[in-house]
Structures are given as structure tokens and as C-alpha cells.
Amino acid sequence: MNEPVPVSRVTDHGSAKLMPDVDRERAWLLTVDGAPQSYVDLDEPAYLEFEYARRLGHVLDVVAEEGRPLDVVHLGGGALTLPRYVAATRPGSRQDAVEADRGLLELVTEHLPLPGGCGIALHPADARAWLEAAPDASADVIVGDVFGGSRVPAHLTTLAYAREAERVLRGSGVYLANLADSAPFAFLRSQLATFAEVFEELVLIAEPGVLRGRRFGNAVLAASHRPLDTAALARRTAADAFPARVEGGETLREFIGGARPVRDEDAVPSPVPPDGAFGIG
DSSP, X not given: OOOOXXXXXXXXXXXXXXXXXXXXXXXXEEEETTEEEEEEETTOTTOOOSHHHHHHHHHHHHSSSTTOOOEEEEEOOTTOHHHXXXXXXXXXXXXXXXXXXXXXXXXXXXXXXXXTTOXXXXXXXXXXXXXXXXXXXXXXXXXXXXXXXXXXXXXXXXXXXXXXXXXXXXXXXXXXXXXXXXXXXXXXXXHHHHHHTTOSEEEEEEOHHHHTTSSOEXXXXXXXXXXXXXXXXXXXXXXXXXXXXXXXXXXXXXXXXXXXXXXXXXXXOOOOOOTTTTOOO
């Protein structure tokens, strides 16, 4: 049998590379401009290699009873790791994956094809523009995982964007975001302040070392109008190889402090990660 070989392609927004994992037979790592972006195991789509993806997966597991199909919008496609995860863990789900880089979508679907009948529709489009055109109350979950050059684009950080997400979600729906920051957390605090303006309940999942300001890292935000099962989330995140804390309520209000919601005219991208911040794992 032929050994899988790396595939490189210049896409619309960067230089993408698919590299086979030597330890898992049909698993692939996607990098964009050298930064690890996604990891997919075609034989085991419920396997999530990256810690932040696992934390997003934990929330997707607890937002509804096990196995129940959901309508999920993924803003940011990458290698379609989380759409594949939901299709495997919640068969019959209807999903939309929105990816601004058409060339990246073509690379991924050519080399890491989606299974037939998986219910995942692909949209080469800007995430906010697509969301603004989406119908009211049409999604159970929206996952915001858009990074341009390792930074969350500015137009996906604002109050107007948060209100669009809230409009597209059903009343019991949940907005999820993968964010990244380090102390003094100006970006992360502003994001929490922005979504607290629109949603009644916020939960933040991050490693203690990140929350204590020791290093740059990812933080997963969950926002909704109903309380999430934080006890179930905490059990899952504590069992991971890199345990994370689940914070909410008064702790998050104190963390937000005097941070203000972000207006479109004031928006900035998330901070540039330090070299080596986004290693594999």
C-alpha cells in the first residue's frame, strides 16, 4: 500500500499543508501558514486531537441529550473536524460549515472527503456575511472558530456580530467560540463583555495556567439564554490530558471587570500569538 504523503497548496488566504500522522493510519494534520489548524482522523471522526477542539466537543456533548440530532452552524471550516465529530456523535444532524477560503475547502474535500449522507453543507463565504443572511431561530448551536493568520478577525468580535448569532439561534441555543489571549486579557475580557450584553449565561473553559496569566492559550466561550450543565462539563474537562477549569457566574463577572462590549468601529483582531504558542497537542 502506498504511504500517504504530505500535500501542499497555496489557497485563497494562505499556504495550506496536509500532513499524515505517522501514529494513526488515516489521520491528518492541517496547517495554514505553518500554524496547526485542524486534525482529522478519517477512521475515527469522534477523536479530537487538539485540546481546544476537545473542549468544544465537550460542550457539544452536553448541550442536548446524547445522540440527539442538532442543527449546527460552524463558522470557520478548516479540515471540518467538528462537523465530522457532530455527524459521528449525533447522526442525522443538519450542519452548515462556512469557510471564507474556497481553495482550502477544495483541498480538504479532495483529500479528506466527507462521508456520503453526513448532512454537512459547505459554504465558501465570509462568516459574518453568511450569518447575516441566515434565517431567524434556525440553529441549535453556532460554533465560531475563525482564525485568519492565527487571529480572530475583528468583524467577528463585535456586539453587532453577537446579536446576529443570537438572532440565528433558537431560544435554547448555544453560541460557542474558540478564543485566544494572554494576560492582561484585554481581548478575552472584551469578548466576554460583548457576549454578556446579548446572552444571559456565559461559561469559559480554559487551562488554569492560561487563566492565571502564565502563558498565551485558547479559551472556549459558551453563551446561551439557559444554564449549561457545568457539572457535566467540569467532569469532562477535568479528565482531559490537559485539565481545564469551567468558570461562570460571579467569577466571570469579576474577570470582565470594567471591560466594555466591542462596537464595530472599535473592533480589533485577537492578539498575535507568540512564536510557538500554537504547537501540536
